[in-house]
Amino acid sequence: MANILTVEGLETQFKTQDGTVHAVNGVSFVLKEGETLGIVGESGCGKSVTMMSMMRLIPMPPGKVVAGLALFQGRDLLSMSDAEVRSVRGSQITFIFQDPMTSFNPVLTIGRQLAEPAEIHLNMTKKQAYDRAAEMLALVGIPKPKDRLDDFPHQFSGGMRQRAMIAMSLVCTPQILIADEPTTALDVTIQAQIVELVKGLRDKLGMAIIWITHDLGIIAGLADRVGVMYAGYIIEEAAVKDLYREPAHPYTIGLLGSLPRLDETSNRRLTSIDGLPPVLMAKPTYCPFAPRCRYAYERCWKENPALVTIDTNHRTACWIDTKTGRPR
Amino acid sequence: MATYIIRRLFWLIPVLLVVSGVTFTLMHMAPGGPWDRDPSARQVDPNTQRMLNDYYGLDKPLWRQYMAYVIGDTNSKGEFICGVVCGNLGPSYRMRGLTVQQILFKPPSGKTIWESRFGYSMRLGFMALSFAILVGLPVGIISALKQNTVFDYVSLLIATIGVSVPNFVIAIIFIVIFSSWLHWVPIVPRSWADTTAWLMPGLILGFGTLSRIARLTRASMLEVMRQDYVRTARAKGLAERLVIVRHMLRNSLIPVVTVLGPALAFLVTGSFIIEQMFGFPGMGRQYVTAISQRDYSMIMGTTLFFAILVALANLTVDIVYVFLDPRIRLND
Numbered sequence: 001m002a003n004i005l006t007v008e009g010l011e012t013q014f015k016t017q018d019g020t021v022h023a024v025n026g027v028s029f030v031l032k033e034g035e036t037l038g039i040v041g042e043s044g045c046g047k048s049v050t051m052m053s054m055m056r057l058i059p060m061p062p063g064k065v066v067a068g069l070a071l072f073q074g075r076d077l078l079s080m081s082d083a084e085v086r087s088v089r090g091s092q093i094t095f096i097f098q099d100p101m102t103s104f105n106p107v108l109t110i111g112r113q114l115a116e117p118a119e120i121h122l123n124m125t126k127k128q129a130y131d132r133a134a135e136m137l138a139l140v141g142i143p144k145p146k147d148r149l150d151d152f153p154h155q156f157s158g159g160m161r162q163r164a165m166i167a168m169s170l171v172c173t174p175q176i177l178i179a180d181e182p183t184t185a186l187d188v189t190i191q192a193q194i195v196e197l198v199k200g201l202r203d204k205l206g207m208a209i210i211w212i213t214h215d216l217g218i219i220a221g222l223a224d225r226v227g228v229m230y231a232g233y234i235i236e237e238a239a240v241k242d243l244y245r246e247p248a249h250p251y252t253i254g255l256l257g258s259l260p261r262l263d264e265t266s267n268r269r270l271t272s273i274d275g276l277p278p279v280l281m282a283k284p285t286y287c288p289f290a291p292r293c294r295y296a297y298e299r300c301w302k303e304n305p306a307l308v309t310i311d312t313n314h315r316t317a318c319w320i321d322t323k324t325g326r327p328r
Numbered sequence: 329m330a331t332y333i334i335r336r337l338f339w340l341i342p343v344l345l346v347v348s349g350v351t352f353t354l355m356h357m358a359p360g361g362p363w364d365r366d367p368s369a370r371q372v373d374p375n376t377q378r379m380l381n382d383y384y385g386l387d388k389p390l391w392r393q394y395m396a397y398v399i400g401d402t403n404s405k406g407e408f409i410c411g412v413v414c415g416n417l418g419p420s421y422r423m424r425g426l427t428v429q430q431i432l433f434k435p436p437s438g439k440t441i442w443e444s445r446f447g448y449s450m451r452l453g454f455m456a457l458s459f460a461i462l463v464g465l466p467v468g469i470i471s472a473l474k475q476n477t478v479f480d481y482v483s484l485l486i487a488t489i490g491v492s493v494p495n496f497v498i499a500i501i502f503i504v505i506f507s508s509w510l511h512w513v514p515i516v517p518r519s520w521a522d523t524t525a526w527l528m529p530g531l532i533l534g535f536g537t538l539s540r541i542a543r544l545t546r547a548s549m550l551e552v553m554r555q556d557y558v559r560t561a562r563a564k565g566l567a568e569r570l571v572i573v574r575h576m577l578r579n580s581l582i583p584v585v586t587v588l589g590p591a592l593a594f595l596v597t598g599s600f601i602i603e604q605m606f607g608f609p610g611m612g613r614q615y616v617t618a619i620s621q622r623d624y625s626m627i628m629g630t631t632l633f634f635a636i637l638v639a640l641a642n643l644t645v646d647i648v649y650v651f652l653d654p655r656i657r658l659n660d
Contacts, residue, residue: 057562090565097563102556107578107653117564152654168564 004175004208005031010068012046012053015061022280023049025232026067028307031176036202036209038223038240040216040255042277046232047212051178054078055093056085072176091121094169098181100161104153110137110164111149117171136167140197159190166197170205179211183218195222216259220244225313228252231278231288234307238314248316248323250293287319295320299327329650332658336643340636345398347635348412348628352394355627361386362421362622384421397628417629422621428629432611448520449603449610453595455526456534460591464538465584468545472580473572475550483542490539496601499532516607529606533599537591544587548580555579582652589645593638
């Protein structure tokens with residue numbers, strides 16, 4: 001499969017009153033056609049900002065993409081003109097956001113908002129665009145879609161709103177769908193429905209998906225490959241099975257250790273990772289996880305490890321081989 | 329909706345009763361009366377005063393005077409004269425031969441109602457309000473879009489002055505600058521038929537409201553700009569102009585509309601001072617004159633009329649809400 005998206009060395013900073021926050025510190029990843037890439041990490045690790053920076057959706061100022069490339073079909077999203085990037089947004093690369101309550105405009109009808117991408121990108125008339133919107137609502141399983149077009153977002157339930165959000169992202173049949181924690185604001189039953197819906201649509205429409213979440217459980221059943229982010233870096237990247245079977249980075253091990261498992265026999269205590277994620281007021285010169293890491297030794301405090309390949313399709317950024325507990 | 333409006337109109341009755349009761353009490357508590365003259369001038373002799381009191385019913389107990397004003401009473405000839413409930417605001421005590429209605433609403437012969445005192449005030453108020461909206465809204469919007477630029481700082485500074493300095497102070501400054509120094513407009517206009525004469529009082533009257541609208545629009549726009557749905561709109565690939573016009577404006581107007589009702593009231597009450605300062609022939613100046621002359625029926629009539637105006641302005645705002653924000657439903 002060909003690479004549809006290649007991100008290299010992406011760095012984003014935010015100017016605040018207290019100084020510059022280094023939110024993304026050189027993120028690189030590739031996305032293949034039709035592939036589902038999961039990005040996991042705790043709040044504030046730069047998952048969303050990475051995607052927003054790539055699509056030039058972060059507020060500028062205070063935000064700024066200071067370095068990097070984002071090649072989509074061979075063209076750099078970061079250096080193309082505003083008009084060009086707008087023609088990609090919402091048509092070829094689309095978004096689903098976290099909170100379906102606030103991500104719809106409360107004073108416009110669902111139909112109006114779903115018709116917009118079709119009108120701008122597909123040059124449809126209002127009538128055609130509304131028909132397309134109804135078609136999409138039917139696709140995501142909303143009954144009597146034609147009757148619901150004139151409804152306002154507050155007349156939809158949370159789960160329906162997220163379905164409508166998915167419908168809106170599919171209007172122009174995108175190549176890449178970026179789902180930014182789409183299930184975080186929903187209750188577990190609805191979460192499962194939404195995940196199933198997206199899986200089904202992916203198989204039907206064949207788009208690539210970047211699924212951002214902090215829920216490792218969702219990723220396990222959905223993604224082909226997973227990138228784990230910490231402090232604005234991708235610190236481990238692997239095929240989903242490898243990552244769960246043999247996590248290599250101490251942070252990933254910690255994350256998986258904090259997860260309850262159904263197949264466990266003994267009464268294992270869930271572990272937690274001590275400490276807090278770093279405040280990124282300066283670009284780290286040493287491993288950002290070192291203060292919380294039980295493997296850390298002197299090199300970890302002096303040099304920041306880069307991603308290295310440790311196995312086929314398995315890369316990690318750590319000075320320690322966690323299997324042996326010795327430096328690599 | 330219709331039920332709601334009718335119910336709100338019925339609510340006017342208790343509101344007007346309270347307003348009239350309070351005004352009536354305060355008015356009669358204030359020292360002096362309609363027949364008092366400047367101490368240096370010739371006084372109305374006691375006999376005439378007694379006759380006048382008898383004629384206007386001022387010798388009766390206060391509660392009866394109030395009832396007479398609201399419902400009606402028999403006059404000295406034994407005829408029943410209906411009060412406010414019949415729409416009768418009574419005769420003026422100081423302008424002989426004219427009723428309160430005639431003073432407020434009757435235009436000079438052969439002219440339209442816009443030439444009456446009411447008409448003059450409405451035109452001035454409308455001019456001030458349009459000026460405030462037409463300038464205040466765009467200034468607020470542009471300030472928010474160009475936050476922390478020179479335009480933003482300058483307009484915010486001017487708007488803060490406009491909100492905090494009372495309009496009669498601004499009026500004096502404007503008169504000094506534009507009339508005394510620059511001679512652009514006369515201090516006292518020869519005729520109000522000349523449109524340029526309206527500019528000074530209109531602009532000064534609208535300035536405070538303009539500032540309030542500009543500040544509120546700016547704050548509201550800044551709030552809306554941070555909303556998730558604006559990010560969604562951008563993520564859909566909408567051009568910036570469409571994001572602003574379709575996704576930001578209407579949402580940011582909702583809080584602005586809230587102040588327009590009170591703003592209208594402010595323009596009406598604010599006009600007392602401005603009309604007085606410019607010798608403007610409207611209701612506001614008439615009201616001030618009526619108060620200083622203790623023209624009881626004029627004071628009551630004008631107060632009630634203002635109360636109705638304010639209530640209707642607020643009702644209009646509540647109805648406009650429904651069209652701006654689909655989440656709001658009026659409870660029938």
